[in-house]
Amino acid sequence: MDPLRTAGHLAGARLSALAGDRQGVQRSMDAMSEDLRRAMKLADASRPIDREAARAVARALPGTRSANWIDRHNLLVRVDGAHLRSQQTIDALCIGLEPLGDTLAVVMHVQHAAPATRDGMDTLSRNCQLVPGEHSMFQRARTVDVLDPEIRAQHRATVERVQNAPPAEQSAGDRAALEAMAEM
Template identity: 55%
Template sequence: MQRWLIAAVVACVAMAGCTASGDGNIENGRRPQQAGQPTHPLVTAGHAIAADAAALAGDQQAVQAHLQAMQHDMLRSMRVPDASRPIDHEAARAAIRDLEGVRSSAWVDRTNLLVLIGGSRYRSMATIDRICLALEPLGDTLAVVVNLQDVTATTPEGADTLSRNCQLPEGQQAFMQTKRRMDVVDPALRRVFRAQQAAGR
């Protein structure tokens, strides 16, 4: 009985800590699911104690569930996508079709989703967040990189592709995920040319 009580207390504290960090709908302050962060020690301890208590009670199904949860948390901290929850490409395109600012979308490869937007105000991380939230019910978004291109852009800077993995900070990739260059001219190279031109004036 004492083990079950300890497990319940640890689980409640862990859940409170996770809730404080907040995930979810961007309109009410929540963000898309995030990976790449170390698992909170209380979460791991909660699963370990609960698995121990379940083993003493002879509940092998509960033991297996807690061990799988610990493994899932470990893989997420290592930025490894869940291969058992792939996102169907056509379902993903349908899910974001009616989002504000989205003109059209297409999969460049199995990882990169190209989304054409209409207007510079939609070329933002907030738009990527909304797209990722729409994709979450379909599977593991850690395997998805969203690439935004503004079809109404009138400047080279505005035409640059804005890219980010759904669950990672800008510039980071999931395990075994390679960065794909979406622009014909690398934005960094374009900035060097502009700096050289300005210096030569």
């Protein structure tokens, strides 16, 4: 929270109080309360996002195949191209939701609906108002991918190690078995 901004709100409230302006005091206190709520990353419960309206906004975005709520905070959007699985798509979706309520309560998850590569299977996720990896108060991190990204990374490393390994020497028994199978 910005101390100068807080001091400004307090000074404004005090000046309004001295002038007998109740509404001015209320405006200053509301602004200070809003700043505190934002600093705490607390979503505004009085401005919830209408889920069906949010789905309609997401489905209207070009390239969107489907949009569904996983729970009350997490919206999963499946798109028709790898280029659409991006932070720019998340930004466009979040900006589209802003008129509907407080987007601090929304985590957007974008998946490529038909990935051609294993890397394309990963879901890109972010809270609408925070940097990747941060969540608002009372939100827990949610994994949308079937495989945990750490397990997938481990698998990639194993596959690359096996592919780059020199071929193993064949034993006499292995060679005999391969020759027998070739004669069949």
